[in-house]
Amino acid sequence: MLLSLLAAAAAASLSPAEIVAQAPEAAWRDIAPQDLLVMTLADGGTVTIQLAPGWAPVHIANIAAFADARFWDGAGINRVQDNYVVQWGDATRAAPAAVQPKPPAEYQRPLAGTGFRALGFPDAYARQTGHAGGWPVATDGKGNGWLVHCYGMVGVGRDMSPDTGTGAELYAVIGHAPRHLDRNVALVGRVVDGIERLSALPRGDGALGVYADAARHVPIARIRRGDPDAGAPAWQYLSTDSPAFATYARARANRHDAFFNLPAGGADVCNVPVPLRRKPAG
Amino acid sequence: MLLSLLAAAAAASLSPAEIVAQAPEAAWRDIAPQDLLVMTLADGGTVTIQLAPGWAPVHIANIAAFADARFWDGAGINRVQDNYVVQWGDATRAAPAAVQPKPPAEYQRPLAGTGFRALGFPDAYARQTGHAGGWPVATDGKGNGWLVHCYGMVGVGRDMSPDTGTGAELYAVIGHAPRHLDRNVALVGRVVDGIERLSALPRGDGALGVYADAARHVPIARIRRGDPDAGAPAWQYLSTDSPAFATYARARANRHDAFFNLPAGGADVCNVPVPLRRKPAG
Structure with a gap:
């Protein structure tokens, strides 16, 4: 008991990054290879996305079908809106036969069974916010949960309501969390590596x-499901059930590292990003 | 009365942008030319910043002194951190004599007299959030208010606490609002035009x-206080006291335009950006 108090006192002065660096190996979870989607741009740069099949399974089955059919090879990034989203793909071409043309509105799901842990701070959009299974999640307090439009989250482009989009066009958030999109669009994952290849593109x-001129589209060489055996790196996230994550979240809300005068005493869910890393070799 | 009810009903289906476009001329306020700071990059692109002298007067007097002394001419953008900030200037050179070397910590001020209007939604960082005199503002419920680190806000780079920075280096937010910086750094304004010349820079x-290699710094030709007579455009903001702004804020929190299925019923202060425009000719 004394030791854990001392550990807590020591942790109080660590930065969030230091807490993550000191997290035990047991707190890290592998991301399944089939849940990775790797976009290779024509210039060779890659963007790696982790899919969230527990939250939008039909949309994600569609995305797998698009990738497996090489539907996006030669497509492009067609939209870069400052402080909002980058969008890519092609909703104008016929989808592969395996794609469900009208997926259900997978905008929320029962919170039960997700392992949701509330952050405990007030939020303008939801009854509670927190994390579940490595994802940023909000809830209405009535048993429903949904993924949150934090920076780097990936969703399915669609036309006007109530269309839900097939997954032929995807977008990633590159600005302040557009939380008004929560429960209005299907979120399917997040960028785990290479966000700067999207966020730094010309607007x-x-x-x-x-891009008014299609010649400005940023060309995509291919988009494939990840397979570490095929050379894609393996990734891990810090378990949002772990004590290390709880300590990290507290530190994000109460910065005591040297730069700070006044800890906020709170944090919004998008300012508590789930730590990610390449899986260590060995 | 009937007409205003009808107008309110009609407004309920307008998008935020449509509400702004229909705002009466009387709802727009001129930004004083001396409150504009125009950064001209070596490639000719410009970034226009509105300063907030009501919130950080000593820091802003310093910034004016740096600009008037042409201190930043030939300096560079030296830092571009994804989902965080772009920073420019030069804290290594001696400041002009008119610059106060140790400004006070202008991190908050009395809320009285600012014209604060609460948004009325919960917030993880502050007792209330809202707007005052055209700025995003938070309050502790004890009579203190402070500017909020929303996307595009400009602050003063500093070293470790409790140093406050002279203003020789400034930064702009280019990601999800880093609200943990609120009341830890002096905010001095916001980018009103040209943010994409910062946010789309290589990380x-x-x-x-x-930038590890100083050769990668993005060169700045000059930074000057704005003067429309000298060719800089004049800018206006939508008065945050106006009925039009209140209607706009409600619409941001309750999107009923065609894309949306489910209005959020709330909005965080950084998702209610103050509308800005070039002052119409005439």
């Missing part, structure tokens, strides 16, 4: 950040 | 997004 000059 | 490869 589109057309309405909604679309 | 820095060193620690904290610093």
Whole structure:
């Protein structure tokens, strides 16, 4: 008991990054290879996405079908809207036969069974926010949970309500969390590596950040499901059930590292990003 | 009365952008030319910043002194950290004599007299959030208010606490609002035009997004206080006291335009950005 108090006192002065660096190996969880989607741009740069099949299974089955059919090979990034989203793919071409043309609105699911842990701070959009199974999640207090539009989250482009989009076009958030999109679009995952290959692209000059001239589209060589045996790196996330994550979240809300004068005493869910890392060799 | 009810009903289906477009001329406020700071990059692109002298007067007097002394001419953008900040200037050179070397910690001020209007939604960081005199503001419920680190806000780089920075280096937020910086750094304004010339820059490869090689710094031709007579455009903001702003804020929190299935019923202060425009000719 004394030791854990001392450990807590020591942790109080660590930065969030230091807490993550000191997390025990047991707190890290492998991301399943089939849950990785790797976009290789024509210039050779890659963007790695972790899919969230527990939250949008039909949309994600569609995305797997698009990838397996090489549907996106030669497509492009067609929209870069500042402080909002980068979007890619092609909703104008016929989808492969395995794609469900009208997926259900997978905008929320029962919270039960997700392992949700509340952060405990007030939120403008939801009854509670927190994390579940490595994802940022919000809840209405009535047993429903949904993924949150934090920076780097990936969703399915769609047309006007109530269409849900097939997954032929995907977007990633590159600005302040557009939480008004929560429960209005299917979120399917997050960028785990290479976000800067999207967020630093030139902004589109057309309405909604679309590149008015298709010649400006950023060409995509291919998008494949990840397979570490095929050379894609393996990734891990810090378990959001772990004591290390709880300590990290407290530190994000109460910064005591040297730069800070005044800890906030709170944090919004998008300012408590789930730590990610390449799986150590061995 | 009937007409205003009808107008309210009609407004309920308008998008936030439509509400702003229909705002009466009387709802727009001029930004004083001396409150504009125009950064011209070596490639000719410009970034226009509105300063907030009501919130950090000593820091802003310093910034004016740096600009008037042409201190930043030939300096560079030295840091681009994804989902965080872009930083520029030069804290290594001697400041002009007119610069106060140790400004006070202008991190908050009395809320009285600012015209604060609460948004009315819960917040993880503050007792209340809202707007005052065209700025995003938070309060502790004890009479103190402070500017909020929303996307595009500009602050003063500093070293470790309790140093406050002279203003020789400034930063702009280019990611999810880093609200943990609120009341830990002096905010001095916001980017009103040209944010994409900062947010789309290549990310820095060193620690904290610093460009490890100074040769990668993005060169700044000059930074001057704005003067429309000298060719800088005049800008206006939508008065945050106006009925039009209140209607706009409600619409941001309750999206009923065609794309949306489910209005959020709330919005965080950084998702209710103050509308800005070039002052119409005439």
